[in-house]
Amino acid sequence: MAADIPIIDAHIHLYPESEVDTLAWCTPDHPLHGQHSLEEYKAASAGSTPKGFIFLETDRKNDLAAGEKDGSGWQHPLEEVAWLKRFATGQPKPGEGHTADDASLCAAYIPWAPLPSGAAAMERYINLVKQEAGESWPKVKGFRYLLQDKPSGTMLTDKFVESLRLLGRKGLVFDLGVDQHNRGRAQLEEVVEMIDRAHDGVPEDQRVTFIINHMCKPDLSIYNVQTSPSFIAWRTAIFTLSKCSRTYMKLSGAFPEMPESLRKRSPEDIFDAIAPWLSVVLAAFGSSRIMFASDWPVCTVDVGDGAWAKWKAVVDRLCWMASLEDDEKRMIWGGTALKAYGIDGEE
Template sequence: MAEESEDYPIVDSHIHLYPATELETLAWCTPSNPLSGQHSLEEYTAATGSPSSLEGFIFLETDRKHDLKSGADNGSGWKFPLMEVDWLKRIALGTPKEGEGHMSEHKKLCLAIIPWAPVPSGAKVLERYIDEVEKHAEESFAKIKGFRYLLQDKPKGTMLHDGFIEGLKWLGKKRFVFDLGVDQHSGGKWQLEEAVDMIQKAHEGVDEQDKVTFIINHLCKPDLSVYNQTDPKFVAWRNAMFRLSKCSKTFMKLSGCFSEMPDKLKTAPADEIFLALQPYLVVILATFGPFRIMFGSDWPVCTVGVDDAWKKWRQVVARFCDLASLSKEEQIMIWSGTAIRAYGITELI
């Protein structure tokens, strides 16, 4: 493997962080969950090995418990997502509480924050919620570049409701991005089909500068146990990638793949993983191109069943860049440039 790929500046476009004191606020967290326990910056920097090339990360909301109805009515359903904003403010401003697993010097790594938002509730509620976010974030609000409402576990039609589309259009007008999380593997191909329809509806009748930017997570989570390119699952995924890439202002995260692999592949060397993923990586490169693809680790989710997961995924992506014969400029875009552009990060320009 060529060494030069590993020397490019890295912006990790997708990580999650949470302190041990707030585990009960996470919708998915039980004591037996392998990701239970504190996952803060001490653990993250240890997992990465703190390479000199790591410029920083983009934080993605961690699915805190919420209630759309009571949130819309009186704001009480927003308590835990706003608590997450408070937590990220302490990271971004370098003002940790004792035992939270980060230090003041870690603040330079926090390049952007993507909290939860009640997008299905429509523009008026969304505006009221983001006013609350700004109050909680204080000086760190400038790092909030967009929002996510996780769709992978929601019922059919959620992302096509009028309120959701209205919320997306409002985000675009306010220059916030939307991180899109759907899941073909567990949810089914309908999620991919609805995602395409959603983007088209959100952009319909909107001036180009006001269209919301969509940053698509984890290749839409295909089933990575499927290697046959004539398999209906692969064909459906490939077709969706072509359709999504044709939508304006869409970007793709090269992330989240370990979670969709069979257990045997997770423990394989990086080169073997790359070979298994090659059909998927070829499609992503052919559709989105290096100027709309960004590296993301999905830490700590990537660590489940995978040793040295952050470093291994970096090796897989480096192998991809080398064997695709990408130019220096193209590799820089994948490792950091695309994330800087898509999220509007100004500190590194």
């Protein structure tokens, strides 16, 4: 990677110790329990620390029904927005692991949103986020509602599709998190239908942009990709998704989908093992629609403190093996993220 190509890390999670108990998934015995701060992130990426990052919501506890009724079920996601406001405006509390000077590193942040509740509830929620975000509101470029662990059909309800259309009208993106490894091909087929319904009959400039997380979490333990039904289904879905308008893909989230033994190997060995998947993503989306993302600190589980650098080396090797030009590399390392999220005037 050329030293003068700036990095925008398109997918990281941060949370202070004081709010760990609001995370829906973080039990005391979880390996990611405890504070994960920018200070730790900068140490993990030392030597190649990005010029900016995009923060993704951390799945705070919520109650959709209570949110629709009186907003009480949205308390913890809104607390996350309040914390992000402190970060993005350079007003940290002591012990949170960042300083006022770090504010510029937050290129954008993507809060949680209650998309299954429909457009009316989304309107109320977005107004509350705007109020809570205050002067940091311009950094809110979209929303996420994790679908990977939700019941089949969640993303295909009329209310969910209405919410997606609302985001499109407001110029806000939707970060899409699904999981082919654990949920199978059916979830990817639902994604294709969801995007078709969200875009059907909508003018191009009002269509919601989908930013797909973690390559759809494919099963990276497959040995013979030529005959694997799982790989073939994933590949078919990726090429289909790439044909949808306003769709982008994050090169991220690979470590949890690998066998444990592979995670501990060198970046070169990891690249060789997952090259079929990386090649499909590059061929389908091209350098102008894929973006580097670390998924820190999730990437460190069972990998360790060197996970960020290891994943960067894998993506660097992809760029080298594909003989990409510098302008193509600039898109993968940061340009695509700026374009997809509409940062700094990019469309």
